[in-house]
Amino acid sequence: MNLLRLHHAAIIASDYPRSKAFYTGVLGLKIIAERYREARDSWKLDLELPDGTQIELFSFSDPPARPSYPEACGLRHLAFTVADVAEAVRLLEEKGVTVEAVRVDELTGKRFTFFADPDGLPLELYEA
Structure with missing residues (x-):
């Protein structure tokens, strides 16, 4: 195995719009794609850092603390x-x-x- 770099980290947000605003507006991450996944009643936001590393931001109803x-x-x-x-x-x-x-x-x-x-x-x- 030859691991090259970290591809992404995944984060589940309790308040999706608030976290989206934080990661894009405060931290300035670039939006790659945003999808609503109807079967899961969940949003998935793909964000990118300048080096290509990504963060996946998810919403789920009532995630555990x-x-x-x-x-x-x-x-x-x-x-x-x-x-x-x-x-x-x-x-x-x-x-x-x-x-x-x-x-x-x-x-x-x-x-x-x-x-x-x-x-x-x-x-x-x-x-x-």
Whole structure:
């Protein structure tokens, strides 16, 4: 097996329009496709980052809540690479997003921070 890169991460939103606005308007992800899946009474929104990595945003009626934050078993957080963490923090805060204090990775010396999507999913910004 020769894994090349991450293709996509899938997220289930409790409030689809709110999460769609966050991922497209606040984070600026490009919409590839949006489909209503009648058989599942569910929306699926395909979003793309500049490097081609994708996020699939789903709506489902009454999805179960995340068990705990952030140490629940399973996916812990999604991390996005940015050129300048301080600039990205400034832009998020201008849009009303609460961002944790910037920290420095002890191993790499790179700056990083965390914030959350509308459902509390932990998202990380990691400086290139």
